[in-house]
Amino acid sequence: MLTIGLTGGIGSGKSQVAHFFASWGAAVVDTDVIAHELTAPGGLAIEPIRAAFGTQALAADGSMDRDWMRACVFADPNARHRLEAIIHPLIWDVTKAQALKAQGCYLVVVVPLLLESGRWRDRVDRICVVDCDEATQIARVQKRNGLAVATIERIMAAQAQRQQRLDVADDVVLNDGQTTLPLLEERARAVHQRWCALTARHHDVSDPTVDKKRF
Structure with a gap:
């Protein structure tokens, strides 16, 4: 395809x-949508994020606190690298799985x-x-x-x-x-x-x- x-x-x-x-x-696979799903309550990235950044990285509903994380990674390049090391492999795995099953022109x-x-x-x-x-x-x-x-x-x-x-x-x-x-x-x-x-x-x-x- x-x-x-x-x-x-x-x-x-x-x-x-x-x-x-x-x-x-x-067929459309949107990595931004996948990233939001991974960091939603119960998403696959939530526990690794909690382990790497602590509970302050999570919002009250259990999702990643995007405002807190944005401020964190802007202030500390190492924090950005840690987050990317968690998120990017997961995004790749889900994207690959969806792409291999995709049907469309x-x-x-x-x-x-x-x-x-x-x-x-x-x-x-x-x-x-x-x-x-x-x-x-x-x-x-x-x-x-x-x-x-x-x-x-x-x-x-x-x-x-x-x-x-x-x-x-x-x-x-x-x-x-x-x-x-x-x-x-x-x-x-x-x-x-x-x-x-x-x-x-x-x-x-x-x-x-x-x-x-x-x-």
Whole structure:
């Protein structure tokens, strides 16, 4: 199955674009959704997080306290490494299991940190970037999460920069501040149609130009 790595900065609109692809028959595996499930009450990451960071890392409902953890990893790079050492292998295991069972016209794996992690780039056939300017990112995240601008800027600084993502993109879906939902859908559909054409070649084993990477 043709495998697409979908990425973009915080607030870029990855989830909405992924929703479009799913509605058109793609299989979608979202690592951000998986991460939230792993850190929800009873999630597989909860006990390792408790062991590594103590009970202060957990909210009253037993989930990971995201605000506390965000402040912790921003203040201490070692804490960030400890958290990633817990979360990332679990995300990979669940993603791999879901990808191997996926059914669809092609597979989209949503990976916010696709560039930052060396693991993912070798596992996808194409990289699609949902692109927008930084001011739009900040405005969207403020509206969605109510985070302070300084906090959002620190999150963005920890991610790959806009040009770095564009430099490795095979496909780009622009979702800037002037993009309406119908226009975003139109842009995503153009990419979808391109991938459907590639999928036909992807299943043609006689075509040596098609890379058949697998999880």
